[in-house]
Amino acid sequence: xxxxxxxxxxxxxxxxxxxxxxxxxxxxxxxxxxxxxxxxxxxxxxxxxxxxxxxxxxxxxxxxxxxxxxxxxxxxxxxxxxxxxxxxxxxxxxxxxxxxxxxxxxxxxxxxxxxxxxxxxxxxxxxxxxxxxxxxxxxxxxxxxxxxxxxxxxxxxxxxxxxxxxxxxxxxxxxxxxxxxxxxxxxxxxxxxxxxxxxxxxxxxxxxxxxxxxxxxxxxxxxxxxxxxxxxxxxxxxxxxxxxxxxxxxxxxxxxxxxxxxxxxxxxxxxxxxxxxxxxxxxxxxxxxxxxxxxxxxxxxxxxxxxxxxxxxxxxxxxxxxxxxxxxxxxxxxxxxxxxxxxxxxxxxxxxxxxxxxxxxxxxxxxxxxxxxxxxxxxxxxxxx
Amino acid sequence: xxxxxxxxxxxxxxxxxxxxxxxxxxxxxxxxxxxxxxxxxxxxxxxxxxxxxxxxxxxxxxxxxxxxxxxxxxxxxxxxxxxxxxxxxxxxxxxxxxxxxxxxxxxxxxxxxxxxxxxxxxxxxxxxxxxxxxxxxxxxxxxxxxxxxxxxxxxxxxxxxxxxxxxxxxxxxxxxxxxxxxxxxxxxxxxxxxxxxxxxxxxxxxxxxxxxxxxxxxxxxxxxxxxxxxxxxxxxxxxxxxxxxxxxxxxxxxxxxxxxxxxxxxxxxxxxxxxxxxxxxxxxxxxxxxxxxxxxxxxxxxxxxxxxxxxxxxxxxxxxxxxxxxxxxxxxxxxxxxxxxxxxxxxxxxxxxxxxxxxxxxxxxxxxxxxxxxxxxxxxxxxxx
DNA sequence: CTGAAAGCGCTTACAG
DNA sequence: CTGAAAGCGCTTACAG
Numbered sequence: 001x002x003x004x005x006x007x008x009x010x011x012x013x014x015x016x017x018x019x020x021x022x023x024x025x026x027x028x029x030x031x032x033x034x035x036x037x038x039x040x041x042x043x044x045x046x047x048x049x050x051x052x053x054x055x056x057x058x059x060x061x062x063x064x065x066x067x068x069x070x071x072x073x074x075x076x077x078x079x080x081x082x083x084x085x086x087x088x089x090x091x092x093x094x095x096x097x098x099x100x101x102x103x104x105x106x107x108x109x110x111x112x113x114x115x116x117x118x119x120x121x122x123x124x125x126x127x128x129x130x131x132x133x134x135x136x137x138x139x140x141x142x143x144x145x146x147x148x149x150x151x152x153x154x155x156x157x158x159x160x161x162x163x164x165x166x167x168x169x170x171x172x173x174x175x176x177x178x179x180x181x182x183x184x185x186x187x188x189x190x191x192x193x194x195x196x197x198x199x200x201x202x203x204x205x206x207x208x209x210x211x212x213x214x215x216x217x218x219x220x221x222x223x224x225x226x227x228x229x230x231x232x233x234x235x236x237x238x239x240x241x242x243x244x245x246x247x248x249x250x251x252x253x254x255x256x257x258x259x260x261x262x263x264x265x266x267x268x269x270x271x272x273x274x275x276x277x278x279x280x281x282x283x284x285x286x287x288x289x290x291x292x293x294x295x296x297x298x299x300x301x302x303x304x305x306x307x308x309x310x311x312x313x314x315x316x317x318x319x320x321x322x323x324x325x326x327x328x329x330x331x332x333x334x335x336x337x338x339x340x341x342x343x344x345x346x347x348x349x350x351x352x353x354x355x356x357x358x359x360x361x362x363x364x365x366x367x368x369x370x371x372x373x374x375x376x377x378x379x380x381x382x383x384x385x
Numbered sequence: 386x387x388x389x390x391x392x393x394x395x396x397x398x399x400x401x402x403x404x405x406x407x408x409x410x411x412x413x414x415x416x417x418x419x420x421x422x423x424x425x426x427x428x429x430x431x432x433x434x435x436x437x438x439x440x441x442x443x444x445x446x447x448x449x450x451x452x453x454x455x456x457x458x459x460x461x462x463x464x465x466x467x468x469x470x471x472x473x474x475x476x477x478x479x480x481x482x483x484x485x486x487x488x489x490x491x492x493x494x495x496x497x498x499x500x501x502x503x504x505x506x507x508x509x510x511x512x513x514x515x516x517x518x519x520x521x522x523x524x525x526x527x528x529x530x531x532x533x534x535x536x537x538x539x540x541x542x543x544x545x546x547x548x549x550x551x552x553x554x555x556x557x558x559x560x561x562x563x564x565x566x567x568x569x570x571x572x573x574x575x576x577x578x579x580x581x582x583x584x585x586x587x588x589x590x591x592x593x594x595x596x597x598x599x600x601x602x603x604x605x606x607x608x609x610x611x612x613x614x615x616x617x618x619x620x621x622x623x624x625x626x627x628x629x630x631x632x633x634x635x636x637x638x639x640x641x642x643x644x645x646x647x648x649x650x651x652x653x654x655x656x657x658x659x660x661x662x663x664x665x666x667x668x669x670x671x672x673x674x675x676x677x678x679x680x681x682x683x684x685x686x687x688x689x690x691x692x693x694x695x696x697x698x699x700x701x702x703x704x705x706x707x708x709x710x711x712x713x714x715x716x717x718x719x720x721x722x723x724x725x726x727x728x729x730x731x732x733x734x735x736x737x738x739x740x741x742x743x744x745x746x747x748x749x750x751x752x753x754x755x756x757x758x759x760x761x762x763x764x765x766x767x768x769x770x
Numbered sequence: 771c772t773g774a775a776a777g778c779g780c781t782t783a784c785a786g
Numbered sequence: 787c788t789g790a791a792a793g794c795g796c797t798t799a800c801a802g
Contacts, residue, residue: 053552053574055779066789071781079787096570101550103779106491107794113530113551120516121531122726124709127512131505134533143547145498146506146531148519162528165486166498167438185481189438305713324509325710328690341507440795451773456797464771488795492778 054095063091074099114351115145115163117156117173122148125298125321125340126174129196132344133172140352142169153177164191170351172344175200178239192354196347198241199364206354208347208365212242212320215336215369216249216296217256219318222334222371223292224257227380228316232283232290234276234300235268243268246296246320265290276303284313291381292316298323305329318377320369332374342367439480448476459484499736500530500548502541502558507533510683510706510725511559514581517729518557525737527554538562549576555736557729560585563624577739581732583626584749591739593732593750595723597627597705600754601634601681602641604703604721607756608677609642612765613701617668617675619661619685620653628653631681631705650675661688669698676766677701683708690714703762705754717759727752 056070063070065084072080073088074097080088091097105111116133118126130146137144145163149156156176163171164186171186171193181202183193193200199207223231233250236243247268254261267279276295280303283290293315295301301319308317319326322337346365441455448455450469457465458473459482465473476482490496501518503511515531522529530548534541541561548556549571556571556578566587568578578585584592608616618635621628632653639646652664661680665688668675678700680686686704693702704711707722731750 053779057779060789068781068789069787072788075781081787084788096574098546098550098570100552100779101547102487102496102552103491103794104781105794106488106779106796107781109794111487121506121519122513122516124509124512127509127515128507130512130531131507131533134506134531138532143530143551144532145528146515146519147523147529148516161483162486165483166528167485167487185483189481302710305710323710325687325690325708325714328714329710330715438795442795445773453773453797454771457772460797466771469772485795488778489797490778491780491795492797494778 053100054097055100056097058095059088059091059097062095063087110169111167112141113143113145113166113168114170114172114348115147115160115166115168117147117149117159117163117171119151119174119176120148121146124324125338128340129174129344129347132341133348136345136348136352149174149176151176153179157182161186167191170194170355172196172347172351173200174198180205192351194347194351194354196343204362206347206350206363206365208343208350208367210242210338210343211366211368212245213249213252214366215320215338215371216246216294217253218249218369218371219320219336219377220250220253220294221257222373223294223316223318223377224253224259226292226316226378228292229259229381230262230265230288230290231292231294232265232279232315233267233294233296234279234283234304235266235296236271236300238268243296250294271297271299271303273303273306276300277307280304280307281311284308284315285311289313290315292318292377295319297321301333301335305333316377316379316381322372326372327374329376331376331379334374334377335372337370337372339367339370438485439482440485441482443480444473444476444482447480448472495554496552497526498528498530498551498553499555499557499733500532500545500551500553502532502534502544502548502556504536504559504561505533506531509709510723513725514559514729514732517726518733521730521733521737534559534561536561538564542567546571552576555579555740557581557732557736558585559583565590577736579732579736579739581728589747591732591735591748591750593728593735593752595627595728596751596753597630598634598637599751600705600721600723600756601631601679602638603634603754603756604705604762605635605638605679606642607719607758608679608701608703608762609638609644611701611763613677614644614766615647615650615673615675616677616679617650617664617700618652618679618681619664619668619689620651620681621656621685623653628681635679635681656682656684656688658688658691661685662692665689665692666696669693669700670696674698675700677703677762680704682706686718686720690718701762701764701766707757711757712759714761716761716764719759719762720757722755722757724752724755 056067059070060067065088069080069084070088073085114137116130118130120126121130134144145168147159149159153176160171160173160183170191173193173195174197175195179202180200183203187193187203187205194206194208196208199209220231233247235247238244251261265283267283269275283293293304295304298321301321301323304317317333319333319335322335323333326333326335346367350363441452445452445455450473454465454469455473458470499522501515503515505511506515519529530553532544534544538561545556545558545568555576558578558580559582560580564587565585568588572578572588572590579591579593581593584594605616618632620632623629636646650668652668654660668678678689680689683706686706686708702718704718704720707720708718711718711720731752735748
């Protein structure tokens, strides 16, 4: 996955900005500008220069018309005489006026923006999902805020509440924490929240999920079909919903085939390379090695791929989540692929349906996964070979 | 790269939302709510229920204090008697009040948000850059809008102007178009814009760039050092700044080594697989094949990697941009890596310096690239072998 | 310590 | 066809 440290690289040479909080409101005002602030409105319109922004009032004054007439012209409303419109447009052009949408939206009640809260936008899964959400939002005329929680619950909460404080029209959340009751006041007062990838806890809300158990079941069954009986499972932390579901799929596939599961074959924990490497070595290099490995997410698969060459064995390998270049590895990597774009599309679509007035009970939409056989999981175990 | 089509996958099953534009403002108001809107303020505070949002006025009325006192308590200002504060806090808790930051920011003048305009957030380069920008913004207390232009100039312009209309405090742009003079009024009225990855045209602005020419020069020199004389260059469209710079680096390295360049070795064009495949086949499979290939960006490298096994030759390969799993290919892929996170950090830092009042002339910051030798570019050409 | 008034830049509802 | 008034939910500047 993307390196999340290493950001202190060349860019760190750039001096950090001074942290004067109300930066622009204070510092950018040139002396003349500050003076202009104190002048009456009409004078100020004439003095418009660097740093200022003409308002509808300025345009009205310059054109010698009423504020409402400017509003009509700007918004293309009918019922303005050509002469008036021409004068207003001339003033608009001269002053370089552009409507302040933030002000407009304050009055209107909506903000025409939604927010997407992810684990890490730099992760391929998140970024693919993000693009899909953005596309739906764009079709609805909404702009998109994005924020990364870093899988850190307090940060998720902080960001979510900051978005709500801006009064975004709605929220799409890939939950990091395990208690989302803090969002109850927000949803109660009309801000819809849709959860993706994992369900929320402590709040009844829409959830768009991958078929984690089904996908894992299909993957493990695939290994079994190719003759494997001793199959290792390397997963994420067991308290993570997706992780638990995939383990469930593994167990179900084994049970369905009437195969016993040795609990030592199951290694759940963090996704850091060292932890996964240790698990791989133990499962593959021990005295009673497994003949196949199911790695339950992209980071674990990558870590396992790096470790495997240094273990004695060469087990079949099947990963959850597709990887770029997976087809160019030797052997090419067989995966159970999620569809992050479909998750994002479904989540954003659901959100806009809620915004359009849908009051039906919370839904749970499950997006299917897809087994892509490429070679790494199709070789039989040594004994059968 | 991430599949940008295929979004019609399983998610497409989800019914599309109806496109009623002013959705929430109209539809979500329950009948009681609509009635509440018509009631005088104080009554409304008492009637607060689903869909409404209590305001400071509501809190003031409920607590029986002045509006300003509520403001003081909400913002933690000093000079409020404990008794008053207690009454206000009780009202806040009872009504579930949360300050509307959009309203606050309208009065304040800033929006505490910046926007990032990318080619495609789903691309690993963009998403790594995005995360870095987000981190800097977060440290400055700013939220981040993101938008994808899809390398489509009109869309870039539309998005950029939409962000400016929201009065974002500043803009970070990966330019898609070749004329950014449309941003002149925005920068003139005080919205700073920083360009990343490519410089802007038609406007004097900060630009944060990779050392494209230097990186290409280093990569091609590396190939030359390993005995290659006939080196092919497969690049992006020549009008793209990064593409032209990398080609320049290629030519400079060849010239520095006193090597002639056959113009037929240079294949610039789109990054789609078919076009790259054709170029690879022609360069490698022809009668006078090159012995090494320099692929000038990540998409081209991936396309070439897919094609190469199906050509007769097995040239040395060196790509611009690193790829996940590059080290697990056979042979492992040698690359000139960019540092998208450093680009993002430098861009965002520069933006906040501008916001803090920096009025120095536009800068150009160049982020170094890094050659990572892994094997694919270190084998000598057949003749020397 | 407290709060009424004016204003941020727009739109809504209403009167000419 | 045109515009003055009131208001969106806050903060600023000012008076008690």
